[in-house]
Amino acid sequence: xxxxxxxxxxxxxxxxxxxxxxxxxxxxxxxxxxxxxxxxxxxxxxxxxxxxxxxxxxxxxxxxxxxxxxxxxxxxxxxxxxxxxxxxxxxxxxxxxxxxxxxxxxxxxxxxxxxxxxxxxxxxxxxxxxxxxxxxxxxxxxxxxxxxxxxxxxxxxxxxxxxxxxxxxxxxxxxxxxxxxxxxxxxxxxxxxxxxxxxxxxxxxxxxxxxxxxxxxxxxxxxxxxxxxxxxxxxxxxxxxxxxxxxxxxxxxxxxxxxxxxxxxxxxxxxxxxxxxxxxxxxxxxxxxxxxxxxxxxxxxxxxxxxxxxxxxxxxxxxxxxxxxxxxxxxxxxxxxxxxxxxxxxxxxxxxxxxxxxxxxxxxxxxxxxxxxxxxxxxxxxxxxxxxxxxxxxxxxxxxxxxxxxxxxxxxxxxxxxxxxxxxxxxxxxxxxxxxxxxxxxxxxxxxx
Amino acid sequence: xxxxxxxxxxxxxxxxxxxxxxxxxxxxxxxxxxxxxxxxxxxxxxxxxxxxxxxxxxxxxxxxxxxxxxxxxxxxxxxxxxxxxxxxxxxxxxxxxxxxxxxxxxxxxxxxxxxxxxxxxxxxxxxxxxxxxxxxxxxxxxxxxxxxxxxxxxxxxxxxxxxxxxxxxxxxxxxxxxxxxxxxxxxxxxxxxxxxxxxxxxxxxxxxxxxxxxxxxxxxxxxxxxxxxxxxxxxxxxxxxxxxxxxxxxxxxxxxxxxxxxxxxxxxxxxxxxxxxxxxxxxxxxxxxxxxxxxxxxxxxxxxxxxxxxxxxxxxxxxxxxxxxxxxxxxxxxxxxxxxxxxxxxxxxxxxxxxxxxxxxxxxxxxxxxxxxxxxxxxxxxxxxxxxxxxxxxxxxxxxxxxxxxxxxxxxxxxxxxxxxxxxxxxxxxxxxxxxxxxxxxxxxxxxx
Numbered sequence: 085x086x087x088x089x090x091x092x093x094x095x096x097x098x099x100x101x102x103x104x105x106x107x108x109x110x111x112x113x114x115x116x117x118x119x120x121x122x123x124x125x126x127x128x129x130x131x132x133x134x135x136x137x138x139x140x141x142x143x144x145x146x147x148x149x150x151x152x153x154x155x156x157x158x159x160x161x162x163x164x165x166x167x168x169x170x171x172x173x174x175x176x177x178x179x180x181x182x183x184x185x186x187x188x189x190x191x192x193x194x195x196x197x198x199x200x201x202x203x204x205x206x207x208x209x210x211x212x213x214x215x216x217x218x219x220x221x222x223x224x225x226x227x228x229x230x231x232x233x234x235x236x237x238x239x240x241x242x243x244x245x246x247x248x249x250x251x252x253x254x255x256x257x258x259x260x261x262x263x264x265x266x267x268x269x270x271x272x273x274x275x276x277x278x279x280x281x282x283x284x285x286x287x288x289x290x291x292x293x294x295x296x297x298x299x300x301x302x303x304x305x306x307x308x309x310x311x312x313x314x315x316x317x318x319x320x321x322x323x324x325x326x327x328x329x330x331x332x333x334x335x336x337x338x339x340x341x342x343x344x345x346x347x348x349x350x351x352x353x354x355x356x357x358x359x360x361x362x363x364x365x366x367x368x369x370x371x372x373x374x375x376x377x378x379x380x381x382x383x384x385x386x387x388x389x390x391x392x393x394x395x396x397x398x399x400x401x402x403x404x405x406x407x408x409x410x411x412x413x414x415x416x417x418x419x420x421x422x423x424x425x426x427x428x429x430x431x432x433x434x435x436x437x438x439x440x441x442x443x444x445x446x447x448x449x450x451x452x453x454x455x456x457x458x459x460x461x462x463x464x465x466x467x468x469x470x471x472x473x474x475x476x477x478x479x480x481x482x483x484x485x486x487x488x489x490x491x492x493x494x495x496x497x498x499x500x501x502x503x504x505x506x507x508x509x510x511x512x513x514x515x516x517x518x519x520x521x522x523x524x525x526x527x528x529x530x531x532x533x
Numbered sequence: 534x535x536x537x538x539x540x541x542x543x544x545x546x547x548x549x550x551x552x553x554x555x556x557x558x559x560x561x562x563x564x565x566x567x568x569x570x571x572x573x574x575x576x577x578x579x580x581x582x583x584x585x586x587x588x589x590x591x592x593x594x595x596x597x598x599x600x601x602x603x604x605x606x607x608x609x610x611x612x613x614x615x616x617x618x619x620x621x622x623x624x625x626x627x628x629x630x631x632x633x634x635x636x637x638x639x640x641x642x643x644x645x646x647x648x649x650x651x652x653x654x655x656x657x658x659x660x661x662x663x664x665x666x667x668x669x670x671x672x673x674x675x676x677x678x679x680x681x682x683x684x685x686x687x688x689x690x691x692x693x694x695x696x697x698x699x700x701x702x703x704x705x706x707x708x709x710x711x712x713x714x715x716x717x718x719x720x721x722x723x724x725x726x727x728x729x730x731x732x733x734x735x736x737x738x739x740x741x742x743x744x745x746x747x748x749x750x751x752x753x754x755x756x757x758x759x760x761x762x763x764x765x766x767x768x769x770x771x772x773x774x775x776x777x778x779x780x781x782x783x784x785x786x787x788x789x790x791x792x793x794x795x796x797x798x799x800x801x802x803x804x805x806x807x808x809x810x811x812x813x814x815x816x817x818x819x820x821x822x823x824x825x826x827x828x829x830x831x832x833x834x835x836x837x838x839x840x841x842x843x844x845x846x847x848x849x850x851x852x853x854x855x856x857x858x859x860x861x862x863x864x865x866x867x868x869x870x871x872x873x874x875x876x877x878x879x880x881x882x883x884x885x886x887x888x889x890x891x892x893x894x895x896x897x898x899x900x901x902x903x904x905x906x907x908x909x910x911x912x913x914x915x916x917x918x919x920x921x922x923x924x925x926x927x928x929x930x931x932x933x934x935x936x937x938x939x940x941x942x943x944x945x946x947x948x949x950x951x952x953x954x955x956x957x958x959x960x961x962x963x964x965x966x967x968x969x970x971x972x973x974x975x976x977x978x979x980x981x982x
């Protein structure tokens with residue numbers, strides 16, 4: 085077997101702790117903490133509770149893996165399902181710009197669940213997470229921009245990322261890993277249509293990607309076979325769900341380029357497509373000391389992907405949907421100079437935000453669009469009530485690798501997320517932080533919290 | 534809400550026993566028996582055992598729904614998963630020609646599991662099954678021929694069929710049912726790529742369609758929302774996975790046309806795409822009293838869909854893969870005048886079949902292709918060793934509604950399937966038959982067998 089899928093499977097199955105550079109391992113810990121804090125932050129929400137309730141109805145009453153949403157033990161499948169649903173809920177989990185893919189939500193929950201159930205070490209978990217990131221990001225890049233116009237890449241590529249991470253923990257060899265990717269790819273799903281209704285599907289997508297990827301890997305260990313070229317074959321994922329897939333991306337720099345390091349932290353609690361414009365507006369209102377009443381109108385110059393995802397959301401009816409509304413996000417920046425979880429909770433009932441929404445428009449910008457998805461440039465133009473036209477631009481949104489968060493900032497974000505709606509106490513989050521920073525020395529991954 | 538998806542959801546949620554014609558109900562019983570017998574026939578196979586093992590590892594140790602593969606109780610999710618995997622294994626389950634969709638495997642296992650878990654009546658189960666068939670078949674027709682070239686419709690449309698059937702049993706109202714369809718459609722998956730390797734994915738597709746559809750319906754009952762136009766919306770299933778979708782098919786004749794009655798029984802134990810040619814060859818060898826040695830070559834004149842699905846399978850390495858090989862199927866007809874389960878088990882090691890394979894070719898036929906998928910015409914041309922060229926044609930393959938099986942033939946088929954590889958005893962199958970024929974009088978669906 086010598087084709088891109090097989091090469092990727094071999095890399096994932098043979099990845100060793102010693103061959104992963106230290107900065108990649110440290111960043112993997114950062115991303116794990118960011119993910120677990122996101123799981124806590126989402127754990128009181130209605131859609132996540134529904135999925136956790138389903139896990140309770142269909143799964144075992146107890147088990148070796150930790151469902152952080154319900155704070156109970158269950159089998160790895162349901163722990164992965166509940167935690168992955170929650171990880172993506174408050175839109176604060178990480179994102180890989182080039183792949184337009186949220187790796188943490190679909191990699192860590194299933195990997196942690198399998199590590200807990202099988203008593204694997206912290207190092208094993210870190211290796212598995214890196215495997216999941218490296219595979220999933222390359223698969224997202226491979227599927228391309230055409231895929232993302234209809235499909236939620238985190239759901240589709242995410243299923244294979246989950247299979248790679250859990251497959252590594254299950255000790256799959258290269259042939260078994262290829263079967264796991266085949267079984268994962270043939271389950272890969274997730275459509276953007278739900279955004280138009282503000283429906284709950286995004287949580288289902290991450291829950292299912294995590295669960296289905298684990299299923300694929302577990303079955304592969306038991307001899308269940310899958311297509312050997314599920315990604316690039318003539319009736320595979322790219323054939324069915326992309327028109328610009330590039331197989332060379334699947335193996336780009338394996339072992340030398342660490343895609344995990346390219347992952348961005350989210351600073352604002354909204355869809356990543358809003359962040360470049362939000363950062364540009366934030367810089368502008370700070371520089372000119374503008375308040376929300378000073379602004380007559382804003383034009384956000386964006387890439388086509390932002391219009392595809394955010395365009396349908398003009399009149400948000402839920403907090404979650406408002407995170408996909410450029411008008412709300414820029415309104416919060418103008419009003420509070422911040423778009424965090426508490427600001428979003430208050431936004432829907434704030435007449436100033438509703439009013440501001442109508443003054444925001446998006447416009448496709450050739451330069452921004454050409455740079456995307458490699459770079460996410462933010463450009464806004466503001467008309468003030470006193471007649472000025474002001475321009476602002478950021479080349480690297482806050483949280484991107486070139487403008488990343490320090491460990492202190494990551495801990496601060498984890499504390500805010502973990503304590504959101506009383507999900508955890510500050511003491512619990514402090515212990516969680518210590519557990520994650522000490523992970524590589526842990527002989528056996530236990531429960532967090 | 535007034536659009537095709539909403540109209541379909543309303544029909545499914547409001548369907549009543551009294552409004553379903555008696556022949557539809559009787560045929561639903563026929564199809565249930567055919568399905569349960571198929572579940573038994575597949576239950577000893579390796580891929581099905583792997584999925585049942587996964588259900589045991591991840592699910593509860595006991596429960597109200599019957600996993601027929603492992604003959605044990607579990608939660609409805611895992612009973613649906615294991616039984617649906619097995620229902621499609623031996624390629625003897627039903628098919629709707631126009632939709633190119635196998636409804637039974639994805640409708641009955643989840644519906645039976647929910648009926649058992651909730652203590653619903655036999656009539657409730659029959660109504661739910663009809664709901665699943667009517668929705669699933671129309672969705673398959675809607676997705677069209679372009680969809681089927683890449684996607685396994687039984688996996689994709691099947692997820693929504695399972696949601697419709699289980700949603701009806703869960704008592705979803707029209708709005709909840711629309712949410713269930715939305716959550717089902719955004720999980721819909723299944724690619725044909727596995728055929729090229731003879732991999733196990735077909736069983737995963739039916740298992741996942743049954744399980745995911747149930748998940749969607751269960752979540753909808755708990756208030757979890759989905760896209761309102763997952764089928765026809767601009768970022769929905771058709772937009773992503775079809776180029777010839779026709780929304781009018783979604784509501785075609787709802788309440789007057791009973792698509793369930795259009796479903797065919799499978800007579801040969803192979804992919805349905807091989808049946809028209811198999812029937813044509815069978816008629817020819819019977820009429821001219823030809824043996825396998827008398828035949829120099831066969832050309833099967835087929836529709837494009839047959840070439841898409843069967844074309845990659847030229848050198849089958851497993852019993853399952855050989856059911857997708859036109860050469861093997863026609864070889865069995867020529868050699869045994871029968872292509873049943875025992876004949877397939879012996880085929881791989883039979884040199885006469887291996888030799889015959891190379892003498893069979895498929896050719897796209899304009900007339901056959903134009904009639905497909907509404908009608909599945911079989912045409913073959915045979916060159917004999919003594920120099921004759923013989924032609925044969927069937928307009929309606931055995932098992933189609935116009936050439937269907939009698940209840941005696943259905944019982945005989947159930948006995949052969951049920952006892953295959955010792956899955957059940959003849960007495961057990963006899964009791965199963967009696968249970969199904971008495972279903973409409975049963976106040977509470979219990980375990981079969």
